[in-house]
Amino acid sequence: MLLPASILCLLAAVCCSQDIKTDEGVLVLTKENFNSGISDNEFVLVEFYAPWCGHCKALAPEYAKAAQKLAELESGIKLGKVDATEETELAEEHGVKGYPTLKFFRRGAPVDYTGGRTSDEIVNWLLKKTGPAAKEITSVDDAKAFVDATNVAVLGFFKDVDSAGAKSFLAVANAIDDHPFGITSDDSVFSEYGLQDGQVVLFKKFDEGKAVLEGDVNEDSIKKFVTSQSLPLVVEFNHDTAQKIFGGEIKSHLLLFLSKEGGDFDKYMEGAKEVAKDFREQVLFVSIDADAEDHQRILEFFGMRKEEIPSMRLIRLEEDMAKYKPDVADLSADNIKKFVQSFIDGNLKQHLLSQELPDDWDKAPVKVLVSTNFDDVVFDKDKDVLVEFYAPWCGHCKQLAPIYDQLGEKFKDNDKVVVAKMDATANELEHTKIVSFPTLKLYTKGDNKVIEYRGERTLEGLAKFLESGGQYGQDSPDEAEEEDEDDDLPRKDEL
Secondary structure: OOOOHHHHHHHHHHHHHHOOOEEOOEEEOOOOOHHHHHHOOOEEEEEEEOOOOHHHHHHHHHHHHHHHHHHHOOOOOEEEEEEOOOOHHHHHHOOOOOOOEEEEEEOOEEEEOOOOOOHHHHHHHHHHHHOOOEEEEOOHHHHHHHHHOOOEEEEEEOOOOOOHHHHHHHHHHHHOOOOOEEEEOOHHHHHHHOOOOOEEEEEEOOOOOEEEOOOOOOHHHHHHHHHHHOOOOEEEOOOOOHHHHHOOOOOEEEEEEEOOOOOHHHHHHHHHHHHHHHOOOOOEEEEEEOOOHHHHHHHHHOOOOHHHOOEEEEEEEOOOEEEEOOOOOOOOHHHHHHHHHHHHOOOOOOOOOOOOOOOOOOOOOEEEEOHHHHHHHHOOOOOEEEEEEEOOOOHHHHHHHHHHHHHHHHOOOOOOEEEEEEEOOOOOOOOOOOOEOOEEEEEOOOOOOEEEOOOOOOHHHHHHHHHOOOOOOOOOOOHHHHOOHHHEOOOHHHO
16 A cells, blocks of 8 residues: 655655764764664764863864774774753763763763774774774785774784783783784784794884884783883873873873974974983873963973973872972983983982062061971971962962951961961972862961861851861861862873
8 A cells, every 4th residue: 555645755754854964974963863873883982072162172073083984994883973062961861071071882881981082092992892802913914904004003923822922912902992903823924024923013103113022021011012112202292192191101201391483392302202212111201382372381380481491390190299300401312311310310309399488478467488488387386377378370369368368467466376378389398289279277286287177268267267276167068179170280181
């Protein structure tokens, strides 16, 4: 029985309404088509974005390139995107709290995306999550195609894929998602690359072109090898590389502050790369463009002025960040090498920022502290000393300033109480690390016990805190948790 033309038109309209549009190969998902888009495809990576978000704009071309690469590979993996500012219900349903948020749906079940933001990194992560940890390479053509496909490729040469070395290689391949791993036992591939059984090679389209793992082949050595060799000798700091720099295995970093406009990259980069070869698995070399607006907070964090550029600093990432400054500012290869070697040998003293002590530091009711007078004033066992650690640019510190001045006035005649403040962006202490502003700490008389104030930032609240010897306000909500991000020091991934 033939259906009436009107019913056929209606059915066609319904079918068309369920079609998912694409934008540069990326599925455009909405509330109406999201469930079908996820259920009709076995593997889908979805980006929840905001049109005004800078990081989303930076990701967009890489995301489109990744979709194109997957199509070229004839992969069934799909990329999708959701405008979270329009599809607010979808964003809320999937716990989106920032942009961009990427979630990988495997047969409809979501997991957080933990890969990088370049097209290669996105594709590699997806292939790892949907296929074998290491691709089996069975011919020379296969090997060449594998090596040429990405900026970094790791290939293991094992005659016996059940050997201890091969098993270690596959374990690392399964653990590292950023780069593709291949494994071969083919004689022609061994001959083509002139390698021996049990060797691991990392091919890269930068620096030396390839690196061969020397020494023992085990999980630790392979992982360390891939982590260090997959990064350039000098990594340029930006949004895409930040996680690799600060989330990597190497926790000691040489930061080279250079001016692109001033030609510093052309002048110093080759020399720095040569030095970096000698310290590759001990110290990560990082270049930072001091001209970039986004990097000005980093300069402030290190107490650096524009006129000091070019310059360098060393940092060691542990629970706290230890900083080291060279005695000589010159960035010649010899001077860089001496600076890094002194650090390796343990001959450098930690560099702490400090301002000059003002002559009138104790004239006002609120005393002014710098690094040099901090201990003498604060650890006076005859007095309770309240210190505000502030930042000049902090909005909450500016709001607190008149209240804090009133507090100083209230206790100025009390010889057992000191109200003080210190610019914690310009003064650092070995024993005290400040990460958010304002931070208020009371150093009690007698035992110098340190109590952080967590109450309301009012004159009455602060006065009660002092009068109670630090007891008042400890059960109040911690206002620091409600502070804006601008009141925090740069995070590691922002440095």
